[in-house]
Amino acid sequence: MEVILSRKEQIEQTATALFKNRGFSATSMRDLANQLGIEAASIYSHIKSKEEILQRVCFRMANEFFEAIDQADVRNASASERLQAAITAHVKVLTKNTEASAVFLHEWRHLSEPHHAEFLALRNRYEEHFREITREGIKAGEFKVPDEKFAVLTILSALNWIHTWYKPEGKMNAEEIATNLATMLLNGLKQT
Amino acid sequence: MEVILSRKEQIEQTATALFKNRGFSATSMRDLANQLGIEAASIYSHIKSKEEILQRVCFRMANEFFEAIDQADVRNASASERLQAAITAHVKVLTKNTEASAVFLHEWRHLSEPHHAEFLALRNRYEEHFREITREGIKAGEFKVPDEKFAVLTILSALNWIHTWYKPEGKMNAEEIATNLATMLLNGLKQT
DNA sequence: TAAATTTGCTAACGAACGTTAGGTTGTTTA
């Protein structure tokens, strides 16, 4: 199933890989052009600036994460079930595109204002979704944990390393990874 | 208790803060000089190159992490107790110096060869310590987890986010954070 | 007090950077 990419999408994809491996600042437009087999100046027929690429990747991924947990959220379920669903959704987005995820997680700080602030607000809103579920679980007595902020940071931290080692051809598929992680982390919340 | 720093140590410390906040590549020698109140060229009276600073920080931290788990390791103890000790030691190093920890965790990839390879070998040896404990715990039936590599990656991932939010003046001190995290993560390993 | 060391300066180097201007070629649309 070959997907035909426009030149602009090719540039974005190649840049994403470079941004993941070397970082945004350490990737030059000449590096990127070289990888594409064209001249650096030619890239500017398709994009406005180097930062525009970063912006597009960061905000597209933010959207994907939001859509994933929105679709996965089941009302009228226990906090455990809801958190399990959110974790699974998060892991699926992470594993579906590890390179863009890495950029989303690490390179956003090179965004200039106002995009930088806007990104942080989005991220906070995303994390708030997890905090809300966790708070409910604490209130209902499902989770025994001193602080929901602390718990959520720990959970997301554990998840957000996946992009460094996940390979589609590895022995665990995304589903299994999600299940294992969700089980492990939920058990951690339940005990005292 | 004011510690008197040599000029070289001042440079290293200031550079570490900048490397954490903006990244190695996005920090220029002129930025660093400006922060120190001197000219960029003056820095070269004390160090050989920009990368030398990065090398010193990365390998000094690697040493600190090794020393911490070596001192903390208690033989003739259960895997749970040993892992608890290792987690606590790791967290203590992380919280004692969040800036150098951030550089250690994220900026090492800008090391050139052979330092880059040497660093990765050290990191692998460090993680092997955790894997060995976890393997033993699985064998002894203490931990119910499908794969020790997976478990260790998850544990260290959860720990290695601390530097982004930990503040010495926050409501949890390093000891409490370590205890909470160790409890949570160990419980995650024990259940099925 | 003489010598050595530390700490800083100004000036400048060559290289790399993101980006623009202006043009050519081939393909698609009206």
Add this chain to the structure above:
DNA sequence: TAAACAACCTAACGTTCGTTAGCAAATTTA
């Protein structure tokens, strides 16, 4: 078939980069 567009080129711009050379002043050591 003419016009519009997509995709790329060469050449060059102004800026910033890490770093070196050579020198000056202050402080420490012998």
